[in-house]
Amino acid sequence: xxxxxxxxxxxxxxxxxxxxxxxxxxxxxxxxxxxxxxxxxxxxxxxxxxxxxxxxxxxxxxxxxxxxxxxxxxxxxxxxxxxxxxxxxxxxxxxxxxxxxxxxxxx
Amino acid sequence: xxxxxxxxxxxxxxxxxxxxxxxxxxxxxxxxxxxxxxxxxxxxxxxxxxxxxxxxxxxxxxxxxxxxxxxxxxxxxxxxxxxxxxxxxxxxxxxxxxxxxxxxxxxxxxxxxxxxxxxxxx
Numbered sequence: 161x162x163x164x165x166x167x168x169x170x171x172x173x174x175x176x177x178x179x180x181x182x183x184x185x186x187x188x189x190x191x192x193x194x195x196x197x198x199x200x201x202x203x204x205x206x207x208x209x210x211x212x213x214x215x216x217x218x219x220x221x222x223x224x225x226x227x228x229x230x231x232x233x234x235x236x237x238x239x240x241x242x243x244x245x246x247x248x249x250x251x252x253x254x255x256x257x258x259x260x261x262x263x264x265x266x267x
Numbered sequence: 268x269x270x271x272x273x274x275x276x277x278x279x280x281x282x283x284x285x286x287x288x289x290x291x292x293x294x295x296x297x298x299x300x301x302x303x304x305x306x307x308x309x310x311x312x313x314x315x316x317x318x319x320x321x322x323x324x325x326x327x328x329x330x331x332x333x334x335x336x337x338x339x340x341x342x343x344x345x346x347x348x349x350x351x352x353x354x355x356x357x358x359x360x361x362x363x364x365x366x367x368x369x370x371x372x373x374x375x376x377x378x379x380x381x382x383x384x385x386x387x388x389x
Contacts, residue, residue, distance in 0.1 A: 194375040
């Protein structure tokens with residue numbers, strides 16, 4: 161199975177901060193990388209698919225860079241509604257796997 | 268409008284078999300390229316992918332759980348069913364179903380259900 165390793169596991173940031181979350185795959189997954197936002201009690205929300213495509217309706221402050229094994233989700237200016245847990249997920253090969261999540265908390 | 272809704276028992280006893288149903292609308296699992304997955308999240312832990320079923324009835328399972336899982340579909344009812352045998356307290360989790368788009372290129376989960384919490388306890 162492909163292992164997805166996210167870092168950090170949690171971070172504290174203020175509104176307006178630039179936030180970066182990294183995701184590393186245990187093998188080359190090309191651009192088969194998706195990012196999700198998850199808030200307690202809600203369904204996860206797709207943010208970015210195929211490594212670089214922004215899902216419809218997702219603000220442009222979210223972006224991803226990287227391909228192969230190393231990826232970085234960037235939130236350019238953190239907004240109050242962005243406090244949540246973020247997961248990367250590979251769809252290169254089954255079994256599909258998620259990272260362990262990064263919780264973004266209010267500083 | 269695409270919607271998915273999970274249903275099933277909130278409480279199961281250890282060793283029992285869990286049966287969950289995902290009822291969806293806004294798309295058909297008989298459409299080429301369409302797929303549905305199950306994902307779970309134990310309390311305080313990460314998302315875990317469980318299984319996937321495709322429009323052509325291909326099925327894929329989590330490596331660690333494949334001996335316990337069965338996924339099936341009823342296209343006429345717009346439902347996908349997941350069964351998990353020999354339930355254990357560590358299987359306590361919120362179980363989600365999600366639609367998969369892009370199966371022919373870069374697959375991703377674009378729509379999710381709200382999830383259903385299953386507790387395993389005697």
